[in-house]
Amino acid sequence: MSETIQPKATIVIFGATGDLANRKLYPSIYRLYKSGKLDENFAVIGLARRGWDNDVIREKVEQSIQGLVDEDEDVSEFTSHFYYKSFDVTSTDSYNELKFMVESLEREYHTEGNRLFYLAMAPDFFGTIANQLKDHGLKETSGWTRLVIEKPFGHDLPSAKKLNQELQAAFSENQIYRIDHYLGKEMVQNIEVIRFANGIFEHLWNNQFINNIQVTSSETLGVEERAHYYDKSGATRDMIQNHMLQMVALLAMEPPINLSTEEIRSEKIKVLRALRTIEADKVSNYFVRGQYGPGEIDGEKVIGYQEEADALKDSATETFVAGKLVIDNYRWAGVPFYIRTGKRMKEKSTKIVVEFKDIPMNLYHKKDDLRNPNLLVINIQPNEGITLHLNAKKTGNGNLTEPIQLAYHQDAASGINTPEAYEKLLYDSMIGDATNFTHWDEVALSWEFVDRILANWSNEKPDFPNYASGSMGPKASDDLLEKDGFHWWPE
Ligand SMILES: NC(=O)C1=CN([C@@H]2O[C@H](COP(=O)(O)OP(=O)(O)OC[C@H]3O[C@@H](n4cnc5c(N)ncnc54)[C@H](OP(=O)(O)O)[C@@H]3O)[C@@H](O)[C@H]2O)C=CC1
Numbered sequence: 001m002s003e004t005i006q007p008k009a010t011i012v013i014f015g016a017t018g019d020l021a022n023r024k025l026y027p028s029i030y031r032l033y034k035s036g037k038l039d040e041n042f043a044v045i046g047l048a049r050r051g052w053d054n055d056v057i058r059e060k061v062e063q064s065i066q067g068l069v070d071e072d073e074d075v076s077e078f079t080s081h082f083y084y085k086s087f088d089v090t091s092t093d094s095y096n097e098l099k100f101m102v103e104s105l106e107r108e109y110h111t112e113g114n115r116l117f118y119l120a121m122a123p124d125f126f127g128t129i130a131n132q133l134k135d136h137g138l139k140e141t142s143g144w145t146r147l148v149i150e151k152p153f154g155h156d157l158p159s160a161k162k163l164n165q166e167l168q169a170a171f172s173e174n175q176i177y178r179i180d181h182y183l184g185k186e187m188v189q190n191i192e193v194i195r196f197a198n199g200i201f202e203h204l205w206n207n208q209f210i211n212n213i214q215v216t217s218s219e220t221l222g223v224e225e226r227a228h229y230y231d232k233s234g235a236t237r238d239m240i241q242n243h244m245l246q247m248v249a250l251l252a253m254e255p256p257i258n259l260s261t262e263e264i265r266s267e268k269i270k271v272l273r274a275l276r277t278i279e280a281d282k283v284s285n286y287f288v289r290g291q292y293g294p295g296e297i298d299g300e301k302v303i304g305y306q307e308e309a310d311a312l313k314d315s316a317t318e319t320f321v322a323g324k325l326v327i328d329n330y331r332w333a334g335v336p337f338y339i340r341t342g343k344r345m346k347e348k349s350t351k352i353v354v355e356f357k358d359i360p361m362n363l364y365h366k367k368d369d370l371r372n373p374n375l376l377v378i379n380i381q382p383n384e385g386i387t388l389h390l391n392a393k394k395t396g397n398g399n400l401t402e403p404i405q406l407a408y409h410q411d412a413a414s415g416i417n418t419p420e421a422y423e424k425l426l427y428d429s430m431i432g433d434a435t436n437f438t439h440w441d442e443v444a445l446s447w448e449f450v451d452r453i454l455a456n457w458s459n460e461k462p463d464f465p466n467y468a469s470g471s472m473g474p475k476a477s478d479d480l481l482e483k484d485g486f487h488w489w490p491e
């Protein structure tokens, strides 16, 4: 049995009073601590402008993990590892004090000089922080130094390039960990294993046996408190450029020669390079967009996007996108990859459906009966598992068939709650495993792809809203598949 590596590190969180730190980072650090992946050799320094102190951050951390602790559990030993410093990232004076604080905690917690700088702040600050860390000698240490960057990584290719240049002036590519939290999800990580550890799938994983692949990530939530960010982003930048294209890359890549970070990334990059460029006047043949209007979700009436905030009135921002991707290589020629994502849809769910080619003729149905092609469904969330849809004999006399499903549920099999995506990614960044983080080349290729679509859309005024909250998006999304003779699989 392999031993769990217990990384030693000082974790510096920029944006420690924010939503991400509170909802994701503190609970993840706690889960790592509770599961023994972090022992006593760690300290966390929270930074933000607010006038908190060590007591306040410890109290906030305790509140943020409330749902995870056992009754009567004393979490004071855990929270005692947290420190806070009121800090304006734009003020150069603060960084000298930060250096002093980091060095003194390193001595106290024997973290061997390992430093993880987590930028849980608006991206406008990323370049400044990285350069200040370098200029103030915070990278000079006997241990490792890593920079974890939150999304969005730019707004388009030129801004992403500029940001990358700023970061690379201070940190090398192998020190930069760009978060795509979908890559931390258990079943997204399972895509490779399902494909490359199962002969029955990998031999069929090509254009001879697969009709199309569908990736759906639907949300029931609207923009909530993030209207300011979201209205400038939209679903294409928010979900397609990163999470959706990353899932497609994992589904379409060739088997890597080994499981090293470099080899896996190199195969994913080849997929992104093989994505067919969509010509400006053909965008509507491949991509459709939508924006939610009022509707009903789980029996509750909800308002439309444009009513969510005054600033959103008449907004042309897309809250839904569906697209057809064509991968121009030997394996995938002729196999469309359909993707769709949106807010305020019928259900919160992320799943992948692989539709296999049907048998040449069906002995068991009258010719005008519907056939049931075999499907492999990879359920990413909320349920984690895989389901294989087959046909079997209908019990009793006769030659009728009925669809059956072979299902595997992750939690039922492992008997444990799977780790949160952020928990895994935090751990990976501390042990130096960058496999599930995005390389700059992936970011750049993804922006190049979506920029063309966005440029085309920016020239046309869409007729929004065009789908009701609680639906599965606009009709155009169904039409996109229908014209190829397919439909979105509901399950
Ligand atoms: N929240 C989420 O679920 C997700 C967030 N992200 C990304 O994570 C990042 C953070 O998001 P989120 O936590 O939601 O944002 P918030 O707005 O909730 O938090 C921003 C943080 O930055 C701090 N801050 C702002 N200006 C300064 C400054 N000049 N100096 C020091 N600290 C400053 C704020 O604290 P104070 O006001 O006290 O200074 C606060 O702690 C963003 O890049 C976002 O896109 C990505 C995916 C999901």
Ligand SMILES: O=C1O[C@H](COP(=O)(O)O)[C@@H](O)[C@H](O)[C@H]1O
Binding pocket: 217, 219, 238, 239, 350
């Ligand atoms: O990155 C983002 O992802 C979330 C959806 O993540 P999930 O893990 O809940 O599927 C999305 O709501 C958000 O707008 C986007 O920024």
